Amino acid sequence: MTPVPTAGAGPLAEALARAATDPAGLTDAEAVALLGASGPELDRLTALADARRATTVGDRLGFVVNRNLHTATALADPDRTRALVAEAHALGATEICVQGPLPAGVGGAELEALVVLVTTAAPVHLHAFRPAEIADAAARDGIAVGDLLGRLRAAGLGSVPGTGALVLDDGVRAALTGPGDPAAPTSAAPTSAAPTSAAAWLATVEAAHRHGLPSTATLVHGHVETPAHVVAHLRALTVLQERTGGFTEFIAMPYTPGLHGPARLARPRDEREVRAVHAVARLLLTGRIDHVQAAWPKLGLPLAEVALRSGADDVGGLLVDGLLDPAAGAEAGRRLSRADVAALADRLGRPPRERSTTYGRHRPA
Template sequence: MVLREWARDAHAAVDEAREALRHVADDPASLTDDEWVALLGASGPELEALCALADAARREVTDPDTVTFVVNRNLDTAVVAAGRADVPAVEALVDEAWRLGATEICLQGPVPADAPPDGYLRLIERIHRAAPDLHLHAFRPPEVRDAARRMDVPIADFLRTARDAGLGSVPGTAAQILDDEVRSRLGGGRAPAVEDWIEVIEAAHGVGLFSTATMLYGHVETPRHQVAHLRLLTEIQSRTAGFSELIVMPMLPANAGPHLSGIATTTVSERETRAVHAVARLLTLGRFDHLQVAWTKLDREVVEQVLRGGVDDIGGLLLDGELMPAAGQEAGRVLDVDDLVDIAARVGRTPRQRTTAHTDPPADRLVSIPQVRR
């Protein structure tokens, strides 16, 4: 009896995915939440059709023949602002990144608890003085709130001051899933509220800073949570037009805290990853042009699959440098140009360098890209 019920449910799920595929091919904006949920469960021929539709959409809104990337270096605030004798000055790390060809510094994490009230602002000023032409992509919403609290100023005032000091954009990480119950479970009851994240992001957009948008999947959320999260991001984008790209990333088992033991401690499947990226492309069509794969969190083969299924951007090369490779949050994870060329060739495209804002870099900042090997 149980087996017959399972077979009946599976058959119904396939029918629902097929019906949703017909609708999404005609008009993605018309799909209901139930239909998007059905597509998130697609497998087999339905998954292949979904990914093909997502990639057709990608080709309509971005350069169809390229995979874009940015040359950047990630720095961990807690490392570079600690003032330890064994840590090079942030100016030296930034100068090295500039000499290696970076166009972006990405800085995330809080300053130490004993930092001066304007510690975030001082760090921005130091980086900007060291390399005025380097784009500074820094401080997630929780850190922006912390900076404003320490300086005892409204969030928008801090962001204006930070912008004038050299801040170029804000990482839209720490979004997780924009649902308070999910965030509470992920954070062990200590997660900031959804409205806090939205407040900071919209304040940043309001003072002329752009940001990324993110979705973390593969933990305690359901497909319906994923759909609601993507819809909320598109609503914010409709109001502000301040998101530069959407980055979809899985939770890694190593990042699941003890309170998530047995819940978020298994690697997400290739099927789910492909479906999530394809749905993200189609559901946000008309609001987000750029969809980025989190290559540091996925196997190479899966990265190639999602690049064939709606993704146009591979993010940063993540330079480590020689002075202190462990200064970055993604230390040891470097995507070099040869790797990038190979990945692009395997999906039938060529690499194209971009800036953080998805414009063309100055000619003197372009990295040398070898001839694509077919």
């Protein structure tokens, strides 16, 4: 997203003035102007967002201790999966995240069995199955998405990842993905059919919320989207949140070639854009989604720190590796330690706070 010129500063100055007093009342045009802020205006914007963060959720730096597993590999070897979950719990993890395209022949019964396996292996919260996987499994079984979600919830599923949202605009989604799964990771796992429209993604997530399964809310930026697309995306999330209250946090992620789409569509990684997107998200989501996460595995820790100074309040999961199979998760080789979080919190001047997946407190950090 190209920064706007500051000469005259009329619309941008007006937008900053409203952001200071009534952030939830920002118009679409004002939000678009803020996304283009640079220089002193960007500093003002991020200061306003950071102040709103402090007012909304306080000064603690949130994090969760978790481990990621691929759906296909978790299904392939139940004994190994049980051992990985038990090891993660022994290392302090309170959350296991499972996501990834479904192998051929896998439907709702296999997902239910996986839920039971994970949640009986250790007392952990299972955060699993993207809208793509849920829709695919339901279609394979010939049942309604809501019926499958009810069964998974009854089996012990705690929440679902709101990934695969990309940008909630069908033209942008088509440009990024073409046919197939809009969020398929670069792995050898088979590709699930997926809800390819923005409406389908929203409907699947709403069904999860209606069945007592909260979710994250995500955005992928840094490709063919415009500031107007980003604002419309945030508006769609707030409309759904007002109906269900099911989003636990918002996560903005930079476009990753191969994971989100072809390399030719990627814009250079831009600190200005990271600051503006997190700041505007914090302001527009005021009163709707309290927590804004800095996606450190996608941003890298230096840019995550930038986001945390621009309205974000949470650093996400530590992604413990363990010894049994450090390459088991989607973010293999990337992890934070408690010491890393403590050092980051010290640089930010905020005390660290270990949280649960749904932002309850487990123990003092």
